[in-house]
Amino acid sequence: MRKIRPWPLTLTLYSLLFFCFIYLPLVVVIVFSFNSNVLDMASWESFTFDWYLGLFGLREVAPSQGTSAIYVESTDQLLNALKNSLIVATFTTIISTTIGTATAIAMARHRFRLRGTYQGVMMLPMMMPDIVLGIGLLIFFITLGFKLSLLTIIIGHCTFLSSYVFIVVQARMAGLDPALEEASADLGANEWVTFRKVLLPQLMPGVVGGAMLAFIISMDDLVITYFIAGTDSTTLPMFIFSMIRRGVKPEINAIATLLILASLIIAGAGLYLRSRRVE
Amino acid sequence: MRRQRLFLLGLLSPVTLYLGVFFFGPLAIIAVFSVLEPGLYGGVEWNFYHWNYGRIFGWADGVVEWYEPVYLKILFRSMLMAAFTVIACLILVYPVTFWVSRLPQRAQLFFMFLITLPFFTSLIIRLYAWLVILKPSGLINDVLLGIGLIETPLDMLFTRFAVVLGMVYVMIPFMFLPVYSSVERLDRTLIEASGDLGARGWQTFLKVILPQTLPGIAGGSVLVFIPSVGNFIIPDVLGGAKGLMIGNLVEQQFLDARNWPFGAALSMVIMAVVLTVMLIYATKIVRAGQRIGEV
Amino acid sequence: MQPILQIRDARRTYATPEGGTVNALDGVNLDVGANEFVTLLGPSGCGKTTLLRAIAGFEELDGGAIHLEGADMRGIPAFRRPVNTVFQSYALFSHMSVARNVAYSLEVAGVGKSERMQRAGEMLDLVGLSGMGARKPSQLSGGQRQRVALARSLIARPRILLLDEPLSALDRQLRQQMQVELKNLQDEVGVSFVFVTHDQEEALTMSDRIVVMKAGQIEQIGSPREIYRRPATRFVADFIGETNMVAVALTGDGKATTDGGLVLAVPSDSGTGRATAILRPSDLSLTAADCAPNGAIPGTIRQEIYLGSELHFLIDVGGSIWRVTARDDGRDYHTGMRVALTYDPANVHLMPEAV
Numbered sequence: 001m002r003k004i005r006p007w008p009l010t011l012t013l014y015s016l017l018f019f020c021f022i023y024l025p026l027v028v029v030i031v032f033s034f035n036s037n038v039l040d041m042a043s044w045e046s047f048t049f050d051w052y053l054g055l056f057g058l059r060e061v062a063p064s065q066g067t068s069a070i071y072v073e074s075t076d077q078l079l080n081a082l083k084n085s086l087i088v089a090t091f092t093t094i095i096s097t098t099i100g101t102a103t104a105i106a107m108a109r110h111r112f113r114l115r116g117t118y119q120g121v122m123m124l125p126m127m128m129p130d131i132v133l134g135i136g137l138l139i140f141f142i143t144l145g146f147k148l149s150l151l152t153i154i155i156g157h158c159t160f161l162s163s164y165v166f167i168v169v170q171a172r173m174a175g176l177d178p179a180l181e182e183a184s185a186d187l188g189a190n191e192w193v194t195f196r197k198v199l200l201p202q203l204m205p206g207v208v209g210g211a212m213l214a215f216i217i218s219m220d221d222l223v224i225t226y227f228i229a230g231t232d233s234t235t236l237p238m239f240i241f242s243m244i245r246r247g248v249k250p251e252i253n254a255i256a257t258l259l260i261l262a263s264l265i266i267a268g269a270g271l272y273l274r275s276r277r278v279e
Numbered sequence: 280m281r282r283q284r285l286f287l288l289g290l291l292s293p294v295t296l297y298l299g300v301f302f303f304g305p306l307a308i309i310a311v312f313s314v315l316e317p318g319l320y321g322g323v324e325w326n327f328y329h330w331n332y333g334r335i336f337g338w339a340d341g342v343v344e345w346y347e348p349v350y351l352k353i354l355f356r357s358m359l360m361a362a363f364t365v366i367a368c369l370i371l372v373y374p375v376t377f378w379v380s381r382l383p384q385r386a387q388l389f390f391m392f393l394i395t396l397p398f399f400t401s402l403i404i405r406l407y408a409w410l411v412i413l414k415p416s417g418l419i420n421d422v423l424l425g426i427g428l429i430e431t432p433l434d435m436l437f438t439r440f441a442v443v444l445g446m447v448y449v450m451i452p453f454m455f456l457p458v459y460s461s462v463e464r465l466d467r468t469l470i471e472a473s474g475d476l477g478a479r480g481w482q483t484f485l486k487v488i489l490p491q492t493l494p495g496i497a498g499g500s501v502l503v504f505i506p507s508v509g510n511f512i513i514p515d516v517l518g519g520a521k522g523l524m525i526g527n528l529v530e531q532q533f534l535d536a537r538n539w540p541f542g543a544a545l546s547m548v549i550m551a552v553v554l555t556v557m558l559i560y561a562t563k564i565v566r567a568g569q570r571i572g573e574v
Numbered sequence: 575m576q577p578i579l580q581i582r583d584a585r586r587t588y589a590t591p592e593g594g595t596v597n598a599l600d601g602v603n604l605d606v607g608a609n610e611f612v613t614l615l616g617p618s619g620c621g622k623t624t625l626l627r628a629i630a631g632f633e634e635l636d637g638g639a640i641h642l643e644g645a646d647m648r649g650i651p652a653f654r655r656p657v658n659t660v661f662q663s664y665a666l667f668s669h670m671s672v673a674r675n676v677a678y679s680l681e682v683a684g685v686g687k688s689e690r691m692q693r694a695g696e697m698l699d700l701v702g703l704s705g706m707g708a709r710k711p712s713q714l715s716g717g718q719r720q721r722v723a724l725a726r727s728l729i730a731r732p733r734i735l736l737l738d739e740p741l742s743a744l745d746r747q748l749r750q751q752m753q754v755e756l757k758n759l760q761d762e763v764g765v766s767f768v769f770v771t772h773d774q775e776e777a778l779t780m781s782d783r784i785v786v787m788k789a790g791q792i793e794q795i796g797s798p799r800e801i802y803r804r805p806a807t808r809f810v811a812d813f814i815g816e817t818n819m820v821a822v823a824l825t826g827d828g829k830a831t832t833d834g835g836l837v838l839a840v841p842s843d844s845g846t847g848r849a850t851a852i853l854r855p856s857d858l859s860l861t862a863a864d865c866a867p868n869g870a871i872p873g874t875i876r877q878e879i880y881l882g883s884e885l886h887f888l889i890d891v892g893g894s895i896w897r898v899t900a901r902d903d904g905r906d907y908h909t910g911m912r913v914a915l916t917y918d919p920a921n922v923h924l925m926p927e928a929v
Contacts, residue, residue, distance in 0.1 A: 007381065022451065023393075118291070131546065139312055183667075186658055240401070244403070260404065264400070
C-alpha cells in the first residue's frame with residue numbers, strides 16, 4: 001500500500017491552537033473563579049475560595065478594600081433558580097422524549113401519505129429562530145389567558161426539544177434491522193410486547209441520548225424562557241443573565257465554574273456509557 | 280391493516296396535537312398580530328393595520344407611524360454579520376476537519392468529543408467568558424499592555440467585532456460536524472488520482488476536494504446562519520448599542536416599547552429571511568449535492 | 575394426506591418508484607407436506623422472498639389464499655401464525671443473552687422461567703451450543719449465531735420453519751457443513767422446512783423438492799434429480815448447473831438432427847417435431863478423434879480449465895461451444911486438439927422448443 005503523505009506540521013499546530021481557542025474561555029472562567037481581586041476580577045491577585053463559600057452562604061464576603069458591596073445577593077435566589085431549571089428540564093425531558101420517540105417510530109415503520117410533510121415539519125421548530133418562537137409563545141399564552149409560569153416554560157421547551165429527540169432517535173432507528181421486530185412478531189409477540197421487549201431496549205441508546213440532549217438544552221435555554229417565564233419562575237440561565245446585565249460580579253465565575261464542571265461530568269458520563277455500549 | 284392504522288394514529292397524534300397547538304398556534308398568532316393596530320398603552324386593537332410593515336418597508340403615513348430606514352438597515356446588518364459568522368466559522372474549521380479526519384479512530388472520537396463538549400456548557404457562561412476576556416481591563420488587553428504592544432486598552436467589547444466573535448465561538452460545532460462528515464467521507468484515491476493526472480495542489484483542491492465537501496459546507500452554513508441572523512442574546516451581552524441586531528429590535532418592542540404588533544411584524548421579517556434561506560438550501564444546494572454524489 | 579401448507583393462486587403487486595408495477599407473485603400454487611424440505615430457488619427478484627414473507631405474515635397477498643393446516647391465513651397477523659422464520663440477518667436480539675433469545679417465544683407466551691430456561695438449554699444442546707446460553711449474541715461467531723437463530727425459531731415447535739437465505743452470510747466451508755447439519759436437524763425435529771435460496775448447489779444438496787421461480791411464477795416443481803435431469807424450461811436448465819442446449823429436429827427413430835446437420839442419438843420414445851436437446855457437461859466424455867466410436871460428436875478443444883480433480887473443456891462443435899466436464903485421468907489434452915464427444919442417449923433430455 002502506498003503511504004499517504006503526512007500533513008504539514010503547520011496544520012497540526014494550527015489545529016492544536018484551534019482547540020486551545022475553543023477551551024480558552026472556559027479555562028479563563030475557571031481560573032478567575034479563584035481570584036481574590038474584588039475590584040477587578042480580571043486582574044489576578046491571589047488564590048481564594050471565598051466566592052464559592054459566599055455562594056452557599058458559608059462566608060459573608062467581607063466588604064474589604066474599600067467596597068461595601070456584598071456580592072451574593074441571595075443564595076436562596078440562586079438555589080431557587082436552580083430548582084426551577086431542574087423542574088423545567090425534568091418535565092420537558094419526559095414529555096419531549098415521549099413525543100419525539102413515538103414520532104420517530106411512526107416515521108420509520110409506517111408508510112403513510114403525509115410522511116414527507118411530517119419529516120419537514122419536525123425540522124421547523126429546530127430551525128425557527130428562538131426569538132420568533134419565544135415571542136410567538138408569549139403572544140399565544142397572553143392572548144389565550146394562560147398565566148406565565150413554570151408550566152408555560154415547559155410547554156415552550158417541548159415544542160422545539162421534541163424535534164431534537166426525534167432526530168436522535170430517528171438516527172438510531174435507521175441503524176436498526178427491521179427484521180428484529182419481524183422476528184419478535186414471528187415468535188409470537190404482539191405489537192405492544194414487541195415494543196416493550198425488543199424495540200424499546202434496542203432504541204434505548206438513542207432515547208437516552210435524545211433525553212440527555214433535551215435535558216441539557218432545556219437547562220441552558222435562555223431566549224425562549226426569557227419571554228415566557230413568569231415573575232416567580234426565574235431559571236438559572238435567566239438568573240445569570242440578569243447578574244451579567246447588572247455588571248460583572250466575581251461570584252459569577254464561581255457559579256459558572258460549577259456549571260461547567262456539572263456539564264463536563266454529565267457529558268463525560270454520557271460518552272463513557274456510549275463507549276461501553278459499543279463494546 | 281386496521282391494527283397498523285390504529286398504531287400509526289397512536290404514535291402520531293401526540294406530535295400532531297402538540298405542534299399543531301403550541302408551534303403552529305404561536306406562528307399563526309404572530310402573523311395575525313403583525314397586521315393589528317397597537318394599543319395606546321401596550322396591548323392591541325383588533326383592527327387590520329398594515330402600517331407596522333409600512334414602518335419597516337416605507338409606506339407609513341408619516342402621521343401616526345413613520346417610516347424609518349434604520350429597521351431595514353439593521354436587518355441587512357444582521358444578515359451581513361451572520362454571513363461573516365458563517366465565513367469565519369468555515370475558515371476556522373475547514374483545515375481542522377482535515378487534520379482530525381486522518382487521526383487514528385480513537386483520537387478522532389476524542390477530538391469530536393472536544394468539539395461538542397463546550398456546546399454542552401451553558402451558553403450564557405461562554406458569552407460571559409468572552410466578556411471577561413475582551414473588556415478593557417480584560418485578559419487580552421492585560422497581555423497586550425503587559426508586553427508593551429499597545430499603550431491604551433483596545434475597545435473590543437461592545438463592538439460588532441465582539442458580536443461576530445461571540446457568534447463564531449458559539450456556532451463552531453454546527454459548522455464543524457457537517458463539514459467533518461463530508462471531509463471524512465472524501466475519497467482519498469480521488470485526490471491521489473487528481474495528483475497523478477498532473478493537477479497541482481490548488482487545482483486538486485478547487486476541482487476535487489471543494490466540490491466533494493460542498494454538501495457539508497452548505498449544511499454547516501445554513502446551520503450557522505439561521506441561529507445567527509435572529510440572535511439577540513449574543514449582541515445583548517457582547518454588542519452594546521453598536522452591535523445591535525434585528526433580534527434586539529424585536530425584544531425591545533416586546534419588553535420596553537410594548538408595541539407587540541410592530542414586534543410581530545419584525546419577527547415575520549426574520550422568519551421570511553430564515554425560510555428563504557432554508558428554501559434555497561432545500562431546492563438548490565441539496566440537489567447540487569445529490570448531483571455531485573451521483574458522479 | 576392433506577398438505578400442511580397450501581398456496582393457491584397467490585398474487586402480489588408492488589409499485590415501483592418509477593410509477594410502474596412489478597408482479598412479485600403472479601399466480602403461485604404450491605403444496606408443502608409434513609416433514610418435507612422444500613426449497614424456493616430463483617434469481618433475486620423472482621418472488622421467492624415475497625412468498626416466504628407472505629407465509630410468515632409479514633406481507634399481505636393482493637389475491638389468492640394461503641392455508642396452514644386447512645386454516646385460511648388471511649388477516650391473521652404474524653404473531654398468531656404457527657410458523658417461524660430464520661432471517662437472513664438472523665435478527666438476534668443483541669440486548670438479550672443467547673438463552674433468552676432462544677426462549678423468547680416461550681417468554682412471550684407466558685411460560686414460567688424455569689421451564690423456559692430448561693427448554694432453551696435443550697434446544698442449545700440440539701444445535702450444538704451447549705453451555706453458551708449466558709453469552710451475548712455479539713460474542714458468537716457467524717455459524718454460532720446461525721444456530722441460535724435456528725434454535726430460537728424451533729423451540730415453539732412450529733408447523734413450518736421458514737428459512738430466508740440463512741447460509742448466505744457464512745463462508746463456503748461453513749456453508750457446506752451447515753447444509754448437512756440443517757438437513758439432519760430437519761429429520762430430527764420432524765418439521766417442514768421452506769428454504770429460500772438463490773444458490774442451486776444449496777438447493778440440490780438439501781431439498782426433498784425444489785420450486786424454481788422466475789418473475790413471480792413457478793417454472794418447475796420437482797425433486798433435485800428431476801430438476802437437474804429433466805428441466806421443464808430453458809430457464810431451469812440454465813439456472814441449475816451448466817448445460818449444453820441445442821435445437822434439434824426429431825426424426826422419430828431415436829435420432830435428432832441439429833440445425834448444423836449433426837445427428838444425435840436420443841431416447842427412442844421421443845416422437846417427432848422440433849425440440850431442445852439438453853446434455854449436461856458431466857454426461858459427455860472425451861475421446862481422441864482417431865478412435866471415436868460411431869455416432870460420436872466431433873469437435874476441437876478451444877479451452878481447457880484445470881480444477882484439480884476435474885477438467886473443464888470448452889469444445890468447438892461445428893461453430894457452437896459445448897461444455898464438457900471430465901475427470902483428470904492423466905491423459906494429455908491440449909487446446910486445438912481434435913476430439914470426439916461420447917454420451918449415453920438415455921441422458922439426453924428433450925424439451926418442447928417453445929420454452
